[in-house]
Amino acid sequence: MITYCSEGDKPIVKYSFNGVEKKFKSPKSPITIETKETPIEGSDSYQAEGFTITFYSPNNSRFVEATVLDYKVFKEEIDGILYNSIKWKNCGETSFQSSVEIDPQTLTIDATKKCPIDQQGKVRCSIIIRHQDLIIFQDQGQCPLIYSVQCGNCASGEIECKSNTYPGYCCISCQGTSQRIKNLSNKIK
Incomplete structure (x- = not known):
């Protein structure tokens, strides 16, 4: 800083x-x-180059494989029942997909399978x-x-001088003022 x-x-x-x-x-x-x-919108799992996740839904009823930038596993309550859920951000995307039920014990990560270069985060x-x-x-x-x-009140390279008009000051270029003083000095010589 x-x-x-x-x-x-x-x-x-x-x-x-x-x-x-x-x-x-x-x-x-x-x-x-x-x-x-x-x-x-990244989590602690975010990787700019991406990685592949695989998992099953509960009771091994659905297998999912996705190459992603990020994912979040969380508890979600639906109709009074608590579920383990996951959502992820696909390559090239800026927001998470809707959540899917997951068996967290089946989640695997393959860091060797990455997003294509043009679709990274x-x-x-x-x-x-x-x-x-x-x-x-x-x-x-x-x-x-x-x-x-x-x-x-004035930008770099300017000096502030008092003024009778609003806002009570004016800004004059240091370089311009220096040149005018030099010109006056040459005339006096």
């Missing part, structure tokens, strides 16, 4: 997910920013903004994620 701005600044974080621009104005400073990529990018280790803002969207931080 990288720390930005000083105490008393009013950080503005401009960021975009896959070109869709957004902005967050932080009420607190300094801030730290963390970015990461996470699987879409999708990820989402996340941005997490903290102040004093407390999360004050977070967002996620389609990768890639690009962000920049502006600590004061």
Whole structure:
């Protein structure tokens, strides 16, 4: 994580997910920013390259084999009866399929049978903004994620000057101001 701005600044974080621009104005400073990529709706079993699961339903009445990115085994109550159920995310999919009854003791995983390269898992990018280790803002969207931080009222490469008009300040380009001073200096010589 990288720390930005000083105490008393009013950080503005401009960021975009896959070109869709957004902005967050932080009420607190300094801030730290963390970015990461996470699987879409993934569990602890998620594998981006996939794997194959096989299992039987209770009483060995149905055999299932599927090459998947992820799976979840859980207890499910239907009409007052508790069942062991499983749901999985197929290669190239971003959400889990509907649940199926399972005999959990028959579940096997074959890590050598993977998803085709073009159908492997999708990820989402996340941005997490903290102040004093407390999360004050977070967002996620389609990768890639690009962000920049502006600590004061003016962007990087500008200086702030007071103004009698709203909002009470103006921003002047440092490079432009430097060039004008240089031109004046040359005229005086």
